[in-house]
Amino acid sequence: MKKLGLATALLLAMTGAQAYQVEVQGQAEYFDDSFNNNNYTGAVQGTYYFKDVDSSKGPLAEAAFLNQASNVSAAYNFGQYTADVKVPALNVSEEVEAQQHSYGVKAETYIPTKFVPVYASASYNHSKTDAKNNFTASNPYGNANVAKLGDGNGDRYALELGAVIAPNFLVAVGYTSVADQFAFDTFNTLSNNSVVSALETGTIGDDQDAITARTKYVGAIDNTNMSIGFEAGLVYGEDTLYQLKSDLYFTPKLSAGVSYTESSFAQTPSTAWGVNVNYFVTPAIAVGANYVNANAENSSRDTQVAGVNAKFRF
Template sequence: MKKLSLITALLSSCVALNANAYQTEATGAYEYVDMDGGKTNSAAISGKYYFNPVQTRNAPLAEAAFLDKASNIGGGYAYSKLQDDEDFGDLQFNIIGVEGEIFIPDTQFYVSGALHRTNIKATINGLGSESDNGNGYEFEAGFLPVNGLLLAVGVADFSESINPVKVAKYGFVTNVSNAAVVSGDNDDTAVSLRAKYVSEVAGFYTNFEGVTYIGDETSYRLAADLYLDQTLSVGVSFADSTADDSDSIFNIRAQKFFNPQFALGVGYTTTDGADSYGINGTFRF
């Protein structure tokens, strides 16, 4: 009887541990940008498959995969259409890409990579359209000196394409602005430096992120999130560059997991001459 009770307890513990585990994650995002002289509508979808089930544990659900060091492979698609107020024409972006992250087992090392392709179609009403394609890439190598801290260095080429997964995460305006500054007139390959730190401070989990790209000019982005509980977060970010007359980009955002499988997020981004409003949904299974 005692042996049977012990087996039952162990099985119950295993079920409880894996009840909220997930192995696939999908994100859909929409962004509307109101800018001087025009508007932009953007939509993006992205997905990830984790090689092993991700355990949510007693930590922010949004950071579960990072804290679990969950290796994955995935990809995304993004579409954006920029229209001018005078109905002169439009500019359409179709972007597709794949990416992966590997937390090397039994070590503190990390590698990641992404390949993406962008098609840009320019249309002038009454005169016709013209299209062009371009490819881009990103590669990183990182080190995790302590649990929850990642330091990474890499290379990236944004001169002809941007990453659709990052469009889904950070928005179209932020990514295009960054690509234009870093690539410059010389289509430079950029060196990237990135840090991410998730930790508990004064009883609340926090996430701090920073990334800089050093190319034709240097761009940087700083972000912070406060997790009010395991399911709810609010955050801010700031981005700028060393380019002459560069405009700072400010963002505020919030995300709520209504259950371990579904979250809804909203965001507002502003820069000189443009205001962006975004909404996104995350599904896990």
């Protein structure tokens, strides 16, 4: 009987459940630029919602947002980086290699009030960079690119406060403290892209503190089965970054989106545009793909990223 019950629950989750309380998602990316080569990242995130999320209200991808579902999450991201570093003045050329591990926990809550629902979030992330050879770790030549791949540990904390000022329209402002410039927001990597996440942490820079602001809206298109979503974000640290995103939901299951990110930080790709497509095979299972092209105006480090992702809800 126990086996039959488990099989029945699994079948319901895979074929048509309209409510869920847990979501697990994974992502893998491959990227290449003129400095790095053979680089890839992998990430996984688990989210627990305190109440059942009704996924019948609109686009399946935005069910939690439309339900104003309070939750807690944990995430992990792994990156493998290799690069050919040259120091012409010393006639030195060597391949360097490093691995990066990022861990994060996050909580989001929506609190009803007499006026509007209030939104709050808090997150903590820790990144560890592990150099895989002596050249990378010791950086004997003082090359700036090598230093970025050296050993290191970094923490970052973030708080956000906001409100749902109109149906499905969130406005929030926040504060982020980064103890190390290369401490990444693991959740940003999953929701956007590894290059965009790196651009964001580079924008905050050595100031270690940043002010953030963002808006998000999802709404139905009248007289159709379609919906549209918009997001805008701002990061103000040592430099300034802004991001625009839009998704068109052709049906509750199928969507396609575009994004554009720009930063005044000159040491990484300064602009990035991306496209994505996502499809829910069932209300509980989704697959997707994304592509990002990042342009470095002040260097030759143009970057292209291709990724795939999947979600499972139960």
